[in-house]
Amino acid sequence: MEIIDEPIKGLKLLKPKVFGDHRGYFFESYNKKTFESVGINDEFVQDNQSFSQKNVLRGLHFQTDEFAQAKLVRVISGSVYDVALDIRKGSPTYGKTFGVELNATNQYQFYVPVGFAHGFVTLEDNTVFAYKCSNYYSPGHEGGIMYNDPDLNIDWKVDNPILSEKDRENEVFKLFESPFEYEEK
Numbered sequence: 001m002e003i004i005d006e007p008i009k010g011l012k013l014l015k016p017k018v019f020g021d022h023r024g025y026f027f028e029s030y031n032k033k034t035f036e037s038v039g040i041n042d043e044f045v046q047d048n049q050s051f052s053q054k055n056v057l058r059g060l061h062f063q064t065d066e067f068a069q070a071k072l073v074r075v076i077s078g079s080v081y082d083v084a085l086d087i088r089k090g091s092p093t094y095g096k097t098f099g100v101e102l103n104a105t106n107q108y109q110f111y112v113p114v115g116f117a118h119g120f121v122t123l124e125d126n127t128v129f130a131y132k133c134s135n136y137y138s139p140g141h142e143g144g145i146m147y148n149d150p151d152l153n154i155d156w157k158v159d160n161p162i163l164s165e166k167d168r169e170n171e172v173f174k175l176f177e178s179p180f181e182y183e184e185k
């Protein structure tokens with residue numbers, strides 16, 4: 001597995017070693033020991049999967065307090081543009097985003113630690129998105145930031161994405177008071 005530390009501290013892009021043969025392919029999507037060796041020490045307690053048609057945008061989401069979540073995300077079929085927003089107060093990159101295309105061909109995995117809001121838009125129909133979370137779902141601890149906030153200026157690569165009702169009412173970044181603190185490691 002190749003690992004790339006992205007320009008925003010804490011974010012990691014993982015490129016697994018995929019073994020292809022005449023039957024198809026095989027790769028390890030999670031191996032505790034290997035992931036710990038690259039600094040991903042979270043105990044993942046929940047696996048999620050979502051299915052979307054093209055142009056669906058989910059985000060930018062996070063959970064707070066004792067339900068804050070690190071996420072390890074990937075695409076099983078189809079493709080997405082995946083975005084993490086740094087919401088750690090005091091971070092040198094507070095308010096900055098990093099985006100990467102994840103798809104069923106590159107098989108990349110993207111590690112998003114606690115202190116980031118996360119979202120993605122699907123670039124193909126029938127996209128299956130899967131992720132591990134380091135904490136359980138808690139609707140009372142959910143937060144969301146508007147995907148198209150002018151202060152964030154994220155190039156989502158699509159126009160007029162399909163949103164949930166909830167995501168139409170996410171917070172404006174300027175008024176958002178982050179509960180996360182940046183920790184120098």
Ligand SMILES: Cc1cn([C@H]2C[C@H](O)[C@@H](COP(=O)(O)OP(=O)(O)O[C@H]3O[C@@H](C)C(=O)[C@@H](O)[C@H]3O)O2)c(=O)[nH]c1=O
Pocket residue numbers: 048050058059060061062071118119120136137164166
């Ligand atoms: C996230 C989640 C949702 N649900 C339920 C609540 C709701 O009825 C339905 C759909 O929920 P949502 O609209 O929040 O799903 P969705 O918009 O796909 O939410 C996800 O978006 C991506 C970007 C993330 O980063 C995830 O952490 C998560 O927030 O599923 C659970 O039961 N467990 C969960 O962990």
